[in-house]
Amino acid sequence: MDWHARREAARGRHAAKYDAEEAERYDRQPGLGLLGPEDGDAYLADLAGVFRFEPGMEVLDVGAGTGALSRVLLRVPGLAVTALEPSPAMLAVLRGKPDLADVVAIAGSCDRIEDRDLFPDGRFDVVVSRQVVSGLFDPLTAFAIWRRWLVPGGAVVVIDGLFGRAGWVGHWQEEVDVLPLAACETTALTPYLLEASGFRVEAVEPMAAVNALPTTRTARYVVVARKAG
Secondary structure (H helix, E strand, O other): OOOOHHHHHHHHHHHHHOHHHHHHHHHHEEEOOOOOHHHHHHHHHHOOOOOOOOOOOOOEEEEOOOOHHHHHHHHOOOOOEEEEEEEEEHHHHHOHHHHHHEEEEEEEOOOOOHHHHHHOOOEEEEEEOOHHHHHHHOOOHHHHHHHHHHHEEEEEEEEEEEEOOOHHHHHHHHHOOOOOOOOOOOHHHHHHHHOOOOEEEEEEOOOOOOOOOOOOOOEEEEEEEEEEO
């Protein structure tokens, strides 16, 4: 089987792994689906150091999972949050949370050419992602699509981790060699690819408050990049 065929096979395998049992397990795991008030405070503190969310902003949470980051974003007054998630099981958990009733939850992925039609061009002020870039099958396509979905001058806020091969365990281990950024232990590649996709990078920083949390096992970083205005 050639590499392209292996990657397509992996897409289906990857999606199937997020069944109802896996979604519930993810949602209960501290630092992943479960972010308590202290975790939320840490995320907001780190984000405030690199980006200013304004009331009235339309924000897209890509790869929203069971809604952990969406819940944090709702703590910022005046944001309108849309969650995009490819796993039906994860989306079902998100939609079942009363405190996320104001989040518009949409089923779909973001790294296939056909995904670009999920939203009209210029729909959002900000696209945010948390632990998504390391799991993209086609990051360049995703970044191009995110750029289309943003208003002129809009921003992407990427949160991810310095994951290595050893961090992919159990049945996830077989995905490392089909996900381009799965084991990228540097903060350099994501901003480089964002600039190659037409963004202007404004910040690349370690997430000091998040990394100090006892639930953080792998160092996190944040990248802010902006579409030309």
